[in-house]
Amino acid sequence: MPNASTSLCHAGTITPEGVSREPLMIRHGHVATSLAAWGYRVDLRDHLIFPGLINAHDHLHVNAVPPLNAGAPFPNSYAWIEAFRPHFEEPEVSAALQWPKPLRLRHGGLKNLLAGATCVAHHDPWHPVLDAADFPVALLRDFGWSYALGWPGYGPPVRESFLATAVERPWMIHLAEGTDATAQAELAALDQLGCLAANSVLIHGVGLREQDIARIMVTGAAVVWCPASNLALLGKTLAPRRLFDAGRLALGTDSRLSGSRDLLEEMRCAMALGDLAPAQLVDMATTHAARILRLPQHGSLAPGARADMVIVEDRGGDEANSLAGIQRSEIRAVIRDGVPRMADHDFVEWFQAAGVDTVSVILDGKPKLLAQSLADPALIAMEPGLELATCCQARTSGLTVEAHCR
Known part of the structure; x- marks a missing residue:
């Protein structure tokens, strides 16, 4: 059964008060104050977690x-x-x-x-x-x-x-x-x-x-x-x-x-x-x-908020520069309702723990994993810079080829 509880550890979480280094807990799609003993843990050292935009x-x-x-x-x-x-x-x-x-x-x-x-x-x-x-x-x-x-x-x-x-x-x-x-x-x-x-x-x-x-x-x-x-x-x-x-x-x-x-x-x-x-x-x-816009469950990562997040590498200095100045292909992961929807390949276990099937894609020249529910070929064909990965590209990325090249 997919895990409904996740702990994001060792990352800097962006809050209105500054950057918190405490683990960020997710339960049932919301930011939580505690974690079930069986929850999945993600090591995000050298990363920053922003609220979903x-x-x-x-x-x-x-x-x-x-x-x-x-x-x-x-x-x-x-x-x-x-x-x-x-x-x-x-x-x-x-x-x-x-x-x-x-x-x-x-x-x-x-x-x-x-x-x-x-x-x-x-x-x-x-x-x-x-x-x-x-x-x-x-x-x-x-x-x-x-x-x-x-x-x-x-x-x-x-x-x-x-x-x-x-x-x-x-x-x-x-x-x-x-x-x-x-x-x-x-x-x-x-x-x-x-x-x-x-x-x-x-x-x-x-x-x-x-x-x-x-x-x-x-x-x-x-x-x-x-x-x-x-x-x-x-x-x-x-x-x-x-x-x-x-x-x-x-x-x-x-x-x-x-x-x-x-x-x-x-x-x-x-x-x-x-x-x-x-x-x-x-x-x-x-x-x-x-x-x-009167959206109290969005725009922050306070307890009870929707667990919508953008995860990026910590570039040092002003934390906001790690998000405000980047291209979309540089995002490490986009999380919605506590589960990854688009991420780099090394987050594949998180997708699996959340019970989310994935498809390998290329986004602006960089390999990514995309939730299968979002990978309608007609939809992908409409988006410039996004394409389904070929078997060769999937092999280069180190993914299980059979899962992405059928």
Whole structure:
């Protein structure tokens, strides 16, 4: 019977108070304070354990759609949407949209998992596949949303959606996604509608002015920052310092349609801007996002939290640099609900102890093990840089060839 109890020993665990060197216990998919006598133990000396990252904004079903390569910078997102309409007629876009939507949604989940994001806010209509027990990532649930003030034909109506959302749950909307007067006027318009409150989560906010940010902080609302998408579409992004210092800023990728490849790339983009330190970027993708999105069991490794983790090598110095500056292929293991879902080959015994069947894959040129439930060949074919390993590659990795080359 698979072990439901695991101890991660000799690693540095990232906590809000600093780095703990105490063993991290997992029982039944949650962080625990004790370990059953028969539990499996993992030696992680010279490693760091971070909470699973939270991607506070993605459109999961369009991550395989090629981006628009001309026309930027746009004055606002509505101009980009109009420019994108003819792009749907291009063969590459049409081919990408031929994949069934359930598969495209799963692909968006897998894209996030491969980069250490174990929980995602999907800003689009719900789909039954998102309720599947084997969906690659956890999802923000029971929240309200509208798409944008200037695009009423898609998604729930703004005021009706806001009023229907419980005050203890987040309500999300794209807002001020632009640099022109249209974008700059949107916060005041939302406020006039009565839809700016402590549970309002505003996506992008590039056009927010100083008085707008002050108003956001007075109301207790928050912003999700997607700098790579903003720079690609608008040529500009917001200055994050005031919102970060107030604890009102989370990090999101948008989708690959307009944004970064994954949350690690988003961190590198934000780091290059020089406004925030690596540890602050990690906070935005863990503790800040969990608080803003009302996800008390995510974003930390406190007792009782979901045992979602990213394990990396300790590079020395600032611990956050060991995560915020790396590529996804450098992650040693991604853990969800206490069991590995993607990891380097030397974690094979942990997969076995957890009762998780694996498939050998190549991720950006590096051999990895992927949980078999995530290894649908059609899904893997959608993800650039991911492929099933050949028998020769499996032998080179030292794995049991028969298990991976049937």
